[in-house]
Amino acid sequence: MLKVNNINQYYGGSHTLRSVSMQVQIGQCIAVLGRNGVGKTTLLQCLMGVQSIRNGSIEFNGQDISRLPPYQRARLGIAYVPQGREIFSRLTVEENILMGMATQSGSKAKKIKSDIFELFPVLKTMMNRRGGDLSGGQQQQLAIARALVSEPKLIIFDEPTEGIQPSIIKDIGRVIAMLRDQGNMAIVLCEQYFDFAQALADTFIVLSRGEVIASGDSKQMSDPSIRQLLSV
Ligand SMILES: Nc1ncnc2c1ncn2[C@@H]1O[C@H](COP(=O)(O)OP(=O)(O)OP(=O)(O)O)[C@@H](O)[C@H]1O
Numbered sequence: 308m309l310k311v312n313n314i315n316q317y318y319g320g321s322h323t324l325r326s327v328s329m330q331v332q333i334g335q336c337i338a339v340l341g342r343n344g345v346g347k348t349t350l351l352q353c354l355m356g357v358q359s360i361r362n363g364s365i366e367f368n369g370q371d372i373s374r375l376p377p378y379q380r381a382r383l384g385i386a387y388v389p390q391g392r393e394i395f396s397r398l399t400v401e402e403n404i405l406m407g408m409a410t411q412s413g414s415k416a417k418k419i420k421s422d423i424f425e426l427f428p429v430l431k432t433m434m435n436r437r438g439g440d441l442s443g444g445q446q447q448q449l450a451i452a453r454a455l456v457s458e459p460k461l462i463i464f465d466e467p468t469e470g471i472q473p474s475i476i477k478d479i480g481r482v483i484a485m486l487r488d489q490g491n492m493a494i495v496l497c498e499q500y501f502d503f504a505q506a507l508a509d510t511f512i513v514l515s516r517g518e519v520i521a522s523g524d525s526k527q528m529s530d531p532s533i534r535q536l537l538s539v
């Protein structure tokens with residue numbers, strides 16, 4: 308479904324991703340783990356096309372998408388929930404959600420499907436509030452809703468629990484588990500909250516200085532050797 312083959316990425320002269328490979332199938336969740344500053348967000352941005360790779364390739368459903376701009380990847384069914392959420396703070400909740408539907412055409416694009424409010428009931432009560440007036444947790448739910456209304460086949464989460472209160476972390480965990488169990492999308496979950504990632508992931512990779520230094524089945528995640536790579 309998603310297949311990343313030996314990609315390299317540079318910020319100017321600094322070699323940030325070093326021959327990174329990973330894959331994830333539909334119905335599965337891969338956790339991208341690693342300490343601060345190792346290149347996790349950069350990797351996710353390369354998947355979405357926000358950053359470009361120097362070489363290697365990214366395949367999505369058998370198609371090489373390495374050189375496609377973000378909007379074309381979105382049309383193919385890739386959605387991104389960025390680190391820090393990136394809500395449009397001056398737009399309403401409803402307008403933020405509609406932004407997520409911008410890749411759809413025709414009448415389908417005009418109405419927000421009600422199932423999104425079954426996942427996040429709080430958003431329904433806040434449709435006319437400005438995004439910037441929501442709490443961090445509510446903004447995270449809004450960012451996830453905005454991604455889901457595009458009906459993605461691949462959804463990419465960048466540290467969805469960062470700075471979020473525990474009760475909302477639980478809600479978000481339930482939603483990601485449900486998406487995984489529905490079996491119609493693949494999930495890339497970048498996370499530093501180990502237990503959260505382990506509960507959701509089928510497989511994992513650990514990045515260090517832009518390199519994959521460990522990978523495997525999520526059962527192996529709790530090996531002391533893996534935990535050692537993540538502890539600060
Ligand atoms: N736009 C940029 N221009 C130049 N360097 C950057 C840019 N974005 C990130 N970097 C650098 O690239 C490296 C990887 O950053 P990245 O944000 O991908 O790490 P991360 O693993 O997501 O970190 P965190 O856990 O803090 O979110 C860091 O050294 C960072 O300073």
Ligand SMILES: [Mg+2]
Binds near residue numbers: 349
């Ligand atoms: Mg990051």
